[in-house]
Amino acid sequence: MSTKTIEDYLKHIYQLQEHTDQVTTSAIAQRMDVSAASVTDMIKKLSERGYLHYTPYRGVELTPEGRGLALNVLRKHRLWEVFLVEYLDFPLHQVHEEAEDLEHLPSTELVQRLDKLLGYPRIDPHGDPIPTADGTIEDQHGRLLAHAQPGQSARIVRVSDTNPELLRYLESIGLVPHTEIQIKSRAPFEGPMVVEVDGVEHSLGNTVMNHIFVNIHPR
Amino acid sequence: MSTKTIEDYLKHIYQLQEHTDQVTTSAIAQRMDVSAASVTDMIKKLSERGYLHYTPYRGVELTPEGRGLALNVLRKHRLWEVFLVEYLDFPLHQVHEEAEDLEHLPSTELVQRLDKLLGYPRIDPHGDPIPTADGTIEDQHGRLLAHAQPGQSARIVRVSDTNPELLRYLESIGLVPHTEIQIKSRAPFEGPMVVEVDGVEHSLGNTVMNHIFVNIHPR
DNA sequence: CTCAAGGTTTAGATGGGGCTAAAATATACT
């Protein structure tokens, strides 16, 4: 239904490229919830416009121009997320969706002024780095909580923004960026982990652990 | 090129309806900078959806639903204008154009929270009234500056937002809402008017006078 | 009261993004 723009495609391709190494038609289709045929069509267009290299049946690779556009969208998205939290008091789990519309506002002056209002933030409310106006971006912070060991203490630096339900749960127990936690125990064979947050213990399953990134404190 | 939405049509029709009494196809086309044929098409669609009544070759009249949608767009537009001025320090002459994009953000929660952040303002930076969430709107304030008489003093309550160039000029000499002025003289036959603003005298032609609305102080 | 002028509507086409179904190609397994 809702129609996707060139910017949307580039953004999602960029984000796929971050984690997987083959960005396939079907991966894009699945992520964006459109048909594979639509993706093929759009890829042709993006290729003609010089945003990516396209080898039929093979996959896709962003050109510097494509990457630049993608990072600009991401920049707008994440700056607006900061605004939504800091000025409009939106709960964390809602900002991603709201920012999906805001990120497409074309005015560069608007973004510049927003960036200034917010004090040139480096990360968004989920802990994701905000690309700069000249198209650079820091690496994502933190290691998966799943890699932490019992007895260690850590600071949450990032949470995945992909699942609003899960995010709502994390919020409700205080598992958000900047929070300090202690890892109490871990059941064997990738079992649940018990962590202490704000003096309260919680048992976390694998899915949850894989949405949380931490800096582990040296002892 | 830039494609107009249903909301755009309703907004412009509403604003035409405020000042003229026959809202014709060509008036809409001219105002929106699209062809008359496009307007005819769109009018048919809007009529089918119950937003207006349409008599071919005659003109158009908004239904309560159409008016409601139009006022909602206007509400969003004007609230964002307040934000652009108060939080992002945009100059007055730029906010109208920037708000043209912001007004189409669909989220009602976003608007509600914005309204709260701004302190539930009643007027936008040009002095135009902001419709309420339940679809009511105050009458526009002020009388044309052209109607004021030499010797009177007045407060500017509203300036037209239609001409950015002119607005830029008004801004540069301080002729913006809330400013106090004195009418010094007026040349005969609709001639130029001399007004004092912030201790400086300016001679204003008819076009300028017809973009400024004032409350004249009793003596 | 006719008819030309001018505003309005229809006809037919474009470009953007989307879809399903069928054809083409790649991969993976025996």
Place this chain on the structure above:
DNA sequence: AGTATATTTTAGCCCCATCTAAACCTTGAG
């Protein structure tokens, strides 16, 4: 290597907003 399965692309169609050119009213002036 050969074939079955899975992925990708093509073909053909839809919807939306737009345009130009041509046909169609309305109206107002002679």
